[in-house]
Amino acid sequence: MTHLLDQLPEVLLMGPGPSCVPPAVYRALSRPTIGHMDPRFISVMDEIKGLLRQVMGTTNELTIPVSGTGSAGMETCFVNLVERGDPVLVLVNGVFGQRMTDVATRLGAEVDTLEFAWGKPVLVEAVQEKLGEKPYNLVAVVHAETSTGVCNPVAEIGQLVRQTDALFLVDTVTSLGGMPVTMDQWGCDVMYSGTQKCLSCPPGLAPVSFSARAVQKLRSRRSKVPNWYLDLTMIIQYWDGAKRVYHHTAPVNMLYALDQALRVILEEGLDQVYARHRQAHERLVEGLAPLGLEMLVAPESRLPMLNAVCVPEGVDEATVRRRLLEEHNIEMGAGLGPLAGRIWRIGLMGHTARPENVDRLLEAFQNVLK
Amino acid sequence: MTHLLDQLPEVLLMGPGPSCVPPAVYRALSRPTIGHMDPRFISVMDEIKGLLRQVMGTTNELTIPVSGTGSAGMETCFVNLVERGDPVLVLVNGVFGQRMTDVATRLGAEVDTLEFAWGKPVLVEAVQEKLGEKPYNLVAVVHAETSTGVCNPVAEIGQLVRQTDALFLVDTVTSLGGMPVTMDQWGCDVMYSGTQKCLSCPPGLAPVSFSARAVQKLRSRRSKVPNWYLDLTMIIQYWDGAKRVYHHTAPVNMLYALDQALRVILEEGLDQVYARHRQAHERLVEGLAPLGLEMLVAPESRLPMLNAVCVPEGVDEATVRRRLLEEHNIEMGAGLGPLAGRIWRIGLMGHTARPENVDRLLEAFQNVLK
Numbered sequence: 001m002t003h004l005l006d007q008l009p010e011v012l013l014m015g016p017g018p019s020c021v022p023p024a025v026y027r028a029l030s031r032p033t034i035g036h037m038d039p040r041f042i043s044v045m046d047e048i049k050g051l052l053r054q055v056m057g058t059t060n061e062l063t064i065p066v067s068g069t070g071s072a073g074m075e076t077c078f079v080n081l082v083e084r085g086d087p088v089l090v091l092v093n094g095v096f097g098q099r100m101t102d103v104a105t106r107l108g109a110e111v112d113t114l115e116f117a118w119g120k121p122v123l124v125e126a127v128q129e130k131l132g133e134k135p136y137n138l139v140a141v142v143h144a145e146t147s148t149g150v151c152n153p154v155a156e157i158g159q160l161v162r163q164t165d166a167l168f169l170v171d172t173v174t175s176l177g178g179m180p181v182t183m184d185q186w187g188c189d190v191m192y193s194g195t196q197k198c199l200s201c202p203p204g205l206a207p208v209s210f211s212a213r214a215v216q217k218l219r220s221r222r223s224k225v226p227n228w229y230l231d232l233t234m235i236i237q238y239w240d241g242a243k244r245v246y247h248h249t250a251p252v253n254m255l256y257a258l259d260q261a262l263r264v265i266l267e268e269g270l271d272q273v274y275a276r277h278r279q280a281h282e283r284l285v286e287g288l289a290p291l292g293l294e295m296l297v298a299p300e301s302r303l304p305m306l307n308a309v310c311v312p313e314g315v316d317e318a319t320v321r322r323r324l325l326e327e328h329n330i331e332m333g334a335g336l337g338p339l340a341g342r343i344w345r346i347g348l349m350g351h352t353a354r355p356e357n358v359d360r361l362l363e364a365f366q367n368v369l370k
Numbered sequence: 371m372t373h374l375l376d377q378l379p380e381v382l383l384m385g386p387g388p389s390c391v392p393p394a395v396y397r398a399l400s401r402p403t404i405g406h407m408d409p410r411f412i413s414v415m416d417e418i419k420g421l422l423r424q425v426m427g428t429t430n431e432l433t434i435p436v437s438g439t440g441s442a443g444m445e446t447c448f449v450n451l452v453e454r455g456d457p458v459l460v461l462v463n464g465v466f467g468q469r470m471t472d473v474a475t476r477l478g479a480e481v482d483t484l485e486f487a488w489g490k491p492v493l494v495e496a497v498q499e500k501l502g503e504k505p506y507n508l509v510a511v512v513h514a515e516t517s518t519g520v521c522n523p524v525a526e527i528g529q530l531v532r533q534t535d536a537l538f539l540v541d542t543v544t545s546l547g548g549m550p551v552t553m554d555q556w557g558c559d560v561m562y563s564g565t566q567k568c569l570s571c572p573p574g575l576a577p578v579s580f581s582a583r584a585v586q587k588l589r590s591r592r593s594k595v596p597n598w599y600l601d602l603t604m605i606i607q608y609w610d611g612a613k614r615v616y617h618h619t620a621p622v623n624m625l626y627a628l629d630q631a632l633r634v635i636l637e638e639g640l641d642q643v644y645a646r647h648r649q650a651h652e653r654l655v656e657g658l659a660p661l662g663l664e665m666l667v668a669p670e671s672r673l674p675m676l677n678a679v680c681v682p683e684g685v686d687e688a689t690v691r692r693r694l695l696e697e698h699n700i701e702m703g704a705g706l707g708p709l710a711g712r713i714w715r716i717g718l719m720g721h722t723a724r725p726e727n728v729d730r731l732l733e734a735f736q737n738v739l740k
Contacts, residue, residue: 003633004414005626010402017619018403029623030400032380033388033572035701044374067574068438068599071618075599103598196619202403204437204574204621227597228473229438229445246706248441249387249566251574253399254624256375263373331405336616 011325012352014361015333016146016306017174018196018203019349021261025201028260029253036250044259045239045250051262052207055199055270056172056191057182063209064239065258066230067251070173070194073206074103077169077190079227080210080218084108086137089130089166091122093152094145095336096171104140107226112136118338119308121301122152128160136166137217138190144175146197147336149297149308149345151175158187167214173197176207177265178277178305178349189214195254198277198305200350201261204254265350277304280353284346287362291369296343305353307346308339317341320368328364381695382722384731385703386516386676387544388566388573389719391631395571398630399623406620414629415609415620421632422577425569425640426542426561427552433579434609435628436600437621440543440564443576444473447539447560449597450580450588454478456507459500459536461492461527465517465706466541470510477596482506488708489678491671492522498530506536507587508560514545516567517706519667519678519715521545528557537584543567546577547635548647548675548719559584565624568647568675570720571631574624635720647674650723654716657732661739666713675723677716678709687711690738698734 013020034041045064052063066076078100082088088109090101093116104111114130116122122141131139139161143154154170161168169190172181178198183191189211196203210218210232218232225231229248237245265273281304285295288309296308311317317334321344324330333345346361383390404411415434422433436446448470452458458479460471463486474481484500486492492511501509509531513524524540531538539560542551548568553561559581566573580588580602588602595601599618607615635643651674655665658679666678681687687704691714694700703715716731 004410004417005398005401005629008401008404008410008414011404011408013403013405015405015407018405018622021403026400026402028375030396031375031378032396033383033391033566034378034381035383035385035388036573037385038381038695038701040374040378044378047374068442069618069621072438072599075597079597099598106594106596106598108596194619196403202621202623203406203619204624224476226476226478227445227449228469228476229442248439249564249573251439251572251624252388253572254574254621259375325408331408 009329012330012357012360014347014352014357015331016345016347017194017349019198019200019347020351021200021202022264022351024264025257025261029202029257031253031256033252036252037244037246041252042244044255048255048259048262049239051259051266054266055177055181055262056207056209058184058209060209060211061240062215062232062236065205065207065255067248068206069203070192070206072230073192073194073208074100074171076206076208076230076232077192078103078107079230080225080232081138081167081190081214082107082109083222085110087112087134089114089136089139091127091141092116093120093122093148093150094118094142095147096142096145100140100171119148119150119296121150122157124153124156124160127157131160131164135164138167138169140169142171143181144172144303144306146174146306148339149303149306150301151303155186162187167217174303174306177273178353179274183209195258195261198350199261199265201257204251205258277348277353280304280348280355280358281307283355283358284348287358291366305347305349307348308343309346311342311344317344323368324364330361330364379699382700382727382730384717384722384727385701386715386717387564387719389568389570389717390721391570391572392634392721394634395627395631399572399627401623401626403622406622407614407616411622412614414625418625418629418632419609421629421636424636425547425551425632426577426579428554428579430579430581431610432585432602432606434605435575435577435625437618438576439573440562440576442600443562443564443578444470444541446576446578446600446602447562448473448477449600450595450602451508451537451560451584452477452479453592455480457482457504459484459506459509461497461511462486463490463492463518463520463522464488464512464515466512466515470541489518489520489666491520492527494523494526494530497527501530501534505534508537508539510539512541513551514542514673514676516544516676518709519673519676520671521673525556532557537587544673544676547643548723549644553579565628565631568720569631569635571627574621575628647718647723650674650718650725650728651677653725653728654718657728661736675717675719677718678713679716681712681714687714693738694734700731700734
């Protein structure tokens with residue numbers, strides 16, 4: 001009897017993640033498992049920390065992958081830094097800003113939100129005004145809003161937050177490894193990401209980085225972190241120091257894969273990788289125009305790796321996606337929330353961001369739309 | 371330059387997990403990633419739920435792997451079922467009972483513990499007495515205490531808890547797939563496990579199962595689950611029903627591996643798998659005696675898959691473990707907490723539990739101890 005797994009096709013992953021994975025990363029993923037306390041595995045962990053710092057643009061000591069997917073990274077940052085009653089400001093212009101609001105509220109924070117239109121960037125002037133109204137412990141924003149394809153001006157927002165006592169938290173789930181992410185230059189204190197977007201590693205890990213200020217806040221909490229699994233005060237003792245203390249069993253093989261994925265990126269060179277993403281994006285936008293397809297986001301705010309394309313009047317977006325998947329083995333993403341049915345989301349992330357993949361999608365699109 | 375990953379040896383994993391992984395599981399792990407919303411992936415998810423039910427001995431609808439390691443499974447069970455002020459009883463005779471106490475306390479539960487000697491089982495009479503003192507919302511116990519090698523009498527405890535209104539929670543991280551786990555027969559409402567022990571899948575997922583009573587408790591919470599990432603009320607919508615709702619990006623490749631690992635076990639047959647564990651355990655105990663090595667736990671309470679061996683007077687236990695690893699590529703576990711330095715923990719879990727592996731360890735042990 002043929003097994004389900006044996007029937008899975010190879011899909012060109014052009015949705016909002018996961019993205020295509022390079023062969024070297026699959027090979028790393030399936031290397032023989034060794035123990036999570038084995039000194040040779042500890043060396044791999046140390047290498048990963050160093051590689052992550054390069055990709056994240058930081059020198060933060062506390063820079064590690066959390067044992068869960070990107071949303072576990074979000075949960076980690078909030079649960080370690082927010083306590084009951086803490087005033088928090090979340091800038092919202094899409095699903096992932098909303099999700100941060102939900103996460104922080106569940107933890108008992110006093111959450112204010114500043115909302116912006118979906119498909120438009122956060123307005124820096126509005127943030128400035130809001131920050132003048134009252135003090136916040138933490139200000140959070142999404143760099144690359146995966147639900148809309150918008151790039152938010154995190155460097156400018158960081159300059160404003162730096163003038164207050166608040167910690168500055170940035171979600172780089174979709175941007176990391178596909179466009180410049182410069183945590184320290186942004187004045188960012190807390191960052192989380194995921195592995196299954198531009199890092200081109202299968203989903204399952206969430207890189208996070210905490211600045212010295214963020215670690216100080218963590219160390220001076222009034223209460224224990226109300227989440228044992230994601231408590232960084234304990235996880236640090238496994239990831240750092242001369243004597244490593246067991247916390248939970250690390251996802252060994254996923255960490256092999258992440259190590260390899262980061263090496264693939266750094267061997268190509270960050271500038272080259274970013275240029276490849278931009279070029280794939282430009283090729284896509286140019287190719288969509290003749291098909292009568294328009295972008296949701298204005299050119300100056302577009303992300304290279306997540307392209308929100310407006311569904312033309314009279315076209316059933318789900319049928320187009322289904323046919324692309326079934327007839328062409330290409331996956332594309334649907335819209336979320338208020339954009340459901342109104343946009344497609346085309347991912348050009350990591351290993352996927354190549355001209356031949358863009359051309360294959362455009363040809364299939366033409367075929368399905370005609 | 372040789373890469374760190376290329377220098378990793380193949381290690382015979384005889385510690386407290388991870389265990390050795392069968393080749394078919396590595397192959398599944400590195401199959402091409404597909405989208406987490408792809409209908410063909412949804413079919414794999416559905417298959418996993420069915421296979422898990424067989425191994426867990428339950429017909430519970432809500433039976434899924436959580437996207438984190440075994441401790442995330444523990445966190446999931448408590449955070450979904452415990453609210454601030456809820457009276458909870460935890461039976462403690464090792465590290466993992468202590469961990470449950472810590473997890474529940476951080477969530478604001480009123481936790482009572484009933485403590486037993488490390489290396490001895492939970493005493494059913496003491497539990498009966500304690501349950502008579504006051505009502506609890508939840509009673510928690512570890513089936514196979516990984517830190518001591520003790521098997522707790524969960525069926526007997528379940529009968530007692532059934533006579534109260536409390537939910538009965540059992541940790542089967544180490545037992546699942548290596549000895550009979552019969553959730554429904556035990557009257558167990560909530561169970562969690564891990565993949566890296568007797569399921570012989572790399573670490574990274576935590577199977578959990580909730581009875582109808584537990585789901586009812588979840589549905590009637592007074593407050594939202596204070597953990598977005600592990601909120602089962604939302605995760606259910608991705609794992610169940612006709613229309614699947616995106617929650618977080620599932621760890622696709624790890625789920626391939628779990629699917630395959632469960633199939634490997636069920637194809638061998640649960641009874642055969644349990645017998646193989648028992649036989650490996652007996653072979654080990656018989657082989658240790660001539661080396662002058664004694665077991666910590668009395669025969670009637672010993673786990674087959676986790677063997678706590680007393681370190682002889684005058685022997686430096688860390689040196690023995692280091693030499694086994696460096697000279698023989700065999701990993702063995704150290705003692706934890708009050709048993710640190712006093713025991714070794716020899717795992718015979720899943721794919722590791724074979725006579726040839728026992729013999730290889732015994733020979734190496736003899737070599738290192740002489």
